[in-house]
Amino acid sequence: MTHRLLAATTLLMLSTAGLAQSPGPLKRDEIVVVGAKLADLKADVERCAAGGCTVREDVIATVRYAEAEFREGNYRDARAALGRAVSRTRSRADSDPFAVAELHTARATVAWHFGDQREALRATGAQTRLLNRHAPQSPNALMAQMRLIATQYQLGAPTYNISQLKALSERATEANQPLIAMRADLGRAAMLYRSNQRGQAMKLLDAIQASDVPQAATLKLAAEVLAMRLAATDGDMAAVEALIARLTEDQKRLGPTLIWSPPTPTPYGPGNLPPIERDSPLVEPDVGYFPLFWVDIGFSIGADGRVESAEVLRGSELTYWAKPLVKAIGQRRYSPAAEPDDLAGRYRVERYTLTADFGTPKGSLVRRRAGLKRFEQIDLTVAPPKQLSAPTVPS
Structure with missing residues (x-):
């Protein structure tokens, strides 16, 4: 799996229309663990547990502490801290949905490593429902839906997940988020290929590479790389060298x-x-x-x-x-x-x-x-x- 770590991969500071009364998405620099003592991080969490924090402060303190425990291999302590924070913030989740959503992301990440696939699915589903309720057209909600689909795919529902990714791509396009739509199409192409629908997969990847969407250079390269990787699974390792040889200086x-x-x-x-x-x-x-x-x-x-x-x-x-x-x-x-x-x-x-x-x-x-x-x-x-x-x- 390609889960990203606790601070989450989708902390995108983009449009949050309709959320004037709610704080926006967390910034990447709000959750940083650099040379902090574990005891100090734990003390911050205990202060929040005692009621001395806002929802956002509680989430930040908990995720910083859980990440530190995770890095030290203390998965059980990280999992317990995240679970308690979810319980503490449940009644106030609507006041800061973006922050609580990232708490669910962290919980799902640790759950996968801990081995509890049911808890990971439950956390990912909770995040998706929360964001769909408050900001269904936001990049955060769209990416949460993509993570939920990927989680369900790992637990076994390929045909359904392919159709889900197609619907997500259409939803992202309607929300004027073409880059997220392209990411959904990349995932769908991989699933199609794995389901032996290789012609459809390659056609989809060709369409991504031909896209004229601004700022899509990285995703267009992603489509080219994925097409090459899929070919390499059939033994065409020459495609790897050929792709590397034609990379541009900008790439x-x-x-x-x-x-x-x-x-x-x-x-x-x-x-x-x-x-x-x-x-x-x-x-x-x-x-x-x-x-x-x-x-x-x-x-x-x-x-x-x-x-x-x-x-x-x-x-x-x-x-x-x-x-x-x-x-x-x-x-x-x-x-x-x-x-x-x-x-x-x-x-x-x-x-x-x-x-x-x-x-x-x-x-x-x-x-x-x-x-x-x-x-x-x-x-x-x-x-x-x-x-x-x-x-x-x-x-």
């Missing part, structure tokens, strides 16, 4: 853009995580409960776009399971730098969590992490590179 100046990566490893299959037995140290004895494991992988992107020095920087007690991930990252290709000495944004840190879906095992009444094992990924770099993939790109 290279967009920053390190992910052009190609091998299929993301899974916890199963040849060369990946060995089968996990009940007596494995990865499983708590007697209960079959699967605990969380995480790593932060750092890597440099050279001026030629190739990855250098991919390595595990830190992680939980066991990290051997991340070896296939390090190998896959090392094979990525990013856009080359426009200038050989331009290294801005070319050191990245990504968090990977080895988690498992929640479920209720036979003979038990307690939902727990015991189902399908999977990797969750999120970019922890302060300024992530442009990820020009659609929400659900076939591997």
Whole structure:
């Protein structure tokens, strides 16, 4: 998955017509964790819990604290803090819907890594309903709807989700948000391709590349990259080199853009995580409960776009399971730098969590992490590179 971290990816300071009585979307610089002590961040949350904060102050304090806990691998504490804040702000959500919506985004992100897919869906749905009630034509509401569709797709409803993305594209066009409409079309193209409707997928990508919408250069490149990636899944790796060779100087100046990566490893299959037995140290004895494991992988992107020095920087007690991930990252290709000495944004840190879906095992009444094992990924770099993939790109 390509969830973005807790501060959210859609804090767009754009039109908020009809919300004169409500604060606008949160600004990116309102949620910053730089050298802050965890105890101080926790104290800010406790002050808000005692009733000394506005809704927006409560959200900012909670998300900053939850992000710090998340970065330290304390997923349970981050999840609990976000859940309590959702409860505290529920009765006042209508007074600052944009802020509370970002609280739901943070909760969904942590829930995916924690393993609770039902909680992630519930949080994403709550965000979508809140924004649709207050600002249905806003970029925030449209992007929330896109995240909800992507979440539902992961839980299994491809045909329905394809039609949902088509409707979302039409809705964004009517709201005069053509760039969001193009993003929805990118996601739909990926889903169409994965559903073996390849002709329709490529036709849609061609239409995006031919668009004359202003400020669409990044998304037009995204369509070109996605078309190339889809071709590469059929073994046409020459398309990767051909695309890199024809990148313009302006496209290279967009920053390190992910052009190609091998299929993301899974916890199963040849060369990946060995089968996990009940007596494995990865499983708590007697209960079959699967605990969380995480790593932060750092890597440099050279001026030629190739990855250098991919390595595990830190992680939980066991990290051997991340070896296939390090190998896959090392094979990525990013856009080359426009200038050989331009290294801005070319050191990245990504968090990977080895988690498992929640479920209720036979003979038990307690939902727990015991189902399908999977990797969750999120970019922890302060300024992530442009990820020009659609929400659900076939591997």
